[in-house]
Amino acid sequence: MVQMLPQLGLKGSRSPQQINDRLKYHPTTYEFYTDQNDFTHDGYQQLYDAVQFVQSHGVKNIVLHHPMTFGEMHTDLVAPESKFPELYRFIEISTEQLIRLSSDLGVQCLVHGAYAKETNLFIQEYPSLKDAQQVVFKRLDRFKDMGGNHIMFENSISPIFSYGNPAMEDEILSHHYRLAFDTSHCFIYCHGDNRQLQASLSHLQESVVHYHLVDSMGENHDSLPLGQGKIDWRGVLPLLNQNATSIYEINLKNNDDCQEQLESHRYLISLQN
Known part of the structure; x- marks a missing residue:
């Protein structure tokens, strides 16, 4: 059986410059980067219109990435409402808005199960790591019920919601989530071990609905073009859910020019030659 390559998937914001740049290359998937400004009244309408514009140009698959930050903090689901009420409410309201938009327009939204920067600070508000994890799983369960087939959850490099540990993966699988798999996050969590990354890709394959294909040296969040890090892409390709x-x-x-994304796609094509 010949291994199918991933289709061309590009990421950008709702800005006309970024959208027009990506559309020149006729991607089959466009993932919207969103931020706090997309959840004002006007910003939400502009995001809604941008999704329809991209759809009108024949892009079949659209993913809306939940905003990464609120103010100076990451939108980390483990942040307790009692200590961080504004952050907690923003996560709630923005996720509800993304689910509504996704349902209305037949697209997908992506929410991070965790981040890393302030995660340890948030975890300290709980009796134990296990307690913190269970709070996040309950919140994810609720978002899953709200979003149905329009929502997916992405891995981080923190112990709250990560891929690379079989026991953690079994816990995640038991919730029947639709998963987004970031290859670099898993690789970093596994300290640059390609065998662990491949084991995780294989274990979670049937539950993954979306991939972030990105290279890394395996030490920190470096977001490298494919072929410039230490991930073994020949080993990864057969393990992707087609x-x-x-x-x-x-x-x-330059955020208005997606050349590094295109170079990564050409790199994968070169592996088939």
Whole structure:
């Protein structure tokens, strides 16, 4: 059986410059980066219109990435409402808005199960790591029930919601979530061990609906173009769920020019030659 390559998936914001740049290359998937401004009254309407615009240009698959930050803090689900009420409410309201938009327009939304920067601070508000994890799973369960087939959850490099530990993965699988798999996050969590990354890809394959294909040196969040890090992409490709979508989530020199994403796609094509 010939291994299918991932389809061309690109990421950008709702800005016309970024959308028009990505549409030149006819991606099959467009993932919207969103931020706090997209959840004002006007911003939400502009995001809604941008999704329809991208759809009108024949892009089949659209994913809305939940905003990463609120103010100076990451939108980490483990943040307790009692200590961080504004952050907690923003996560609630923005997730509800994304689910509504996704349902209305037949697209997908992606929520991070955790982040890393302030995570240890938040965990300290709980009696134990296990207690903190269970709070996050309950919140994810609620979002899953709200979003149905329009919501997915992405892994982080923190112990709250990560891929790379079989026991943690079994716990995640028991909740029957639709999963987004960031290859670099898993690789970093596994301290640069390609065998662990491949084991995780294989274990979770059937539950993954979307991939962030991104390289890394395996030490920190470096978001490298494919082929510039230490991930063994020849080993990764056969383990991808061929029914899932994917994008290249690469740091760009210029956010209005997606060349590093395109270079990553060409790199994967070169592996088949």
